[in-house]
Amino acid sequence: MINGISINYYILLSAVLFIIGAVGVMARRNSIIIFMCIELMLNAVNLLLVSFSVLHNDASGQVFVFFIMAVAAAEVAVGLAILSMIYRNIKSIDTDLLSNLKN
Amino acid sequence: MLGYTITQWLFGILSFLAIMFGLMVVFSRNPVNSVLYLVMAFFCIAGHYLLLNAQFLAVVHIVVYAGAIMVLFLFVIMLMNLNQDTEPQRTWLTKIIAGISGGLMLFVLVGSLKGSEQLQLTTYGASQIGLVKNLGKVLFSEFLFPFEIASILLLAALVGAIMIGKKEIK
Numbered sequence: 001m002i003n004g005i006s007i008n009y010y011i012l013l014s015a016v017l018f019i020i021g022a023v024g025v026m027a028r029r030n031s032i033i034i035f036m037c038i039e040l041m042l043n044a045v046n047l048l049l050v051s052f053s054v055l056h057n058d059a060s061g062q063v064f065v066f067f068i069m070a071v072a073a074a075e076v077a078v079g080l081a082i083l084s085m086i087y088r089n090i091k092s093i094d095t096d097l098l099s100n101l102k103n
Numbered sequence: 104m105l106g107y108t109i110t111q112w113l114f115g116i117l118s119f120l121a122i123m124f125g126l127m128v129v130f131s132r133n134p135v136n137s138v139l140y141l142v143m144a145f146f147c148i149a150g151h152y153l154l155l156n157a158q159f160l161a162v163v164h165i166v167v168y169a170g171a172i173m174v175l176f177l178f179v180i181m182l183m184n185l186n187q188d189t190e191p192q193r194t195w196l197t198k199i200i201a202g203i204s205g206g207l208m209l210f211v212l213v214g215s216l217k218g219s220e221q222l223q224l225t226t227y228g229a230s231q232i233g234l235v236k237n238l239g240k241v242l243f244s245e246f247l248f249p250f251e252i253a254s255i256l257l258l259a260a261l262v263g264a265i266m267i268g269k270k271e272i273k
Contacts, residue, residue: 004110004223004224005110005111005114005223005224006221006222006223006224007221007222007223007224008216008219008221008222009114009118010224011212011216012213012216013118013121013122013151015209015212015213016122016125016209017121017122017125019205019208019209019212020122020125020126020128020129020205021125022205022208023129023201023202023204023205024128024129026197026200026201026204026205027129027193027197027198027201027202028129028193029191029192029193030134030185030190030191032134032176032179032180032183032185033128033129033134033137035176036128036137036138036141036176037128037129039141039168039172040125040128040141040144043144043145043148043168046148046164047148047151047152050151050152050155050157050160050233051155051224053157053232054155054156054157054224054230054232054233055222055224057230057232058232059232059237059238059241060241060245060246062157062159062160062232062233062238063238063241063242063245063246065160066159066160066163066238066242067246067249067253069163069164069167069168070253070256070257071253071256072168072172073167073171073172073257073260074256074257074259074260075260076172076175076176077175077260077261077263077264078260078263078264078267080175080176080179080264081263081264081265081267081268082267083179084179084182084183084268085267085268087183092191093183093185094191096191
């Protein structure tokens with residue numbers, strides 16, 4: 001039963017998801033939304049890794065995705081802690097207000 | 104059905120939903136709505152993993168992303184009491200520039216795909232590498248050392264998050 005999907009469609013889907021995330025990072029000012037867009041970009045890459053791992057019938061790609069998930073969890077925990085500390089100090093998470101290092 | 108198999112239909116529907124929810128994350132004014140749309144997008148991506156017969160990753164994806172990480176996001180948003188009124192907005196010029204640069208990036212990526220070989224993925228159910236049994240064997244033999252390092256990383260992140268998040272030490 002031939003019901004395979006071409007790898008090109010997966011590449012296309014991942015590219016579109018990644019670019020939605022990238023545009024979100026550029027177009028939004030809320031730090032939490034920017035964080036969520038980074039998660040979307042990570043997921044686009046994960047999906048591509050899994051599809052290539054299935055294409056080549058090699059489990060390493062899926063193990064790598066597992067590690068990426070662990071690292072993403074650690075990143076989100078530390079990142080949200082930093083954001084909540086920033087909010088406690090300046091009462092905002094607007095990225096344009098985070099310019100203390102400028103002067 | 105219209106010359107397409109059920110797998111191809113599922114792929115199309117899941118892709119459409121994932122892209123729609125992804126767009127809603129970016130365009131939604133209310134951060135709480137953004138989080139909920141992102142959860143829906145993650146469920147669609149988990150469906151893609153199931154379609155690729157990567158069952159372990161599909162379950163881990165739902166548990167870790169939709170279950171743990173997004174709840175963390177939701178808690179932080181509620182803690183800061185963010186809503187539509189406090190949402191900072193970029194100028195239209197910046198948004199248009201972001202859209203154009205994203206479109207150009209998509210153009211380059213799609214253009215690089217044109218004319219490449221159409222490799223077909225293994226049919227549904229034929230690929231056995233994504234099952235818990237097979238992936239566990241690889242994870243605990245070939246990748247045992249990185250696996251242990253990942254646990255240390257998570258411990259360090261836990262300690263770091265508490266250290267950063269707590270109030271000033273007297």
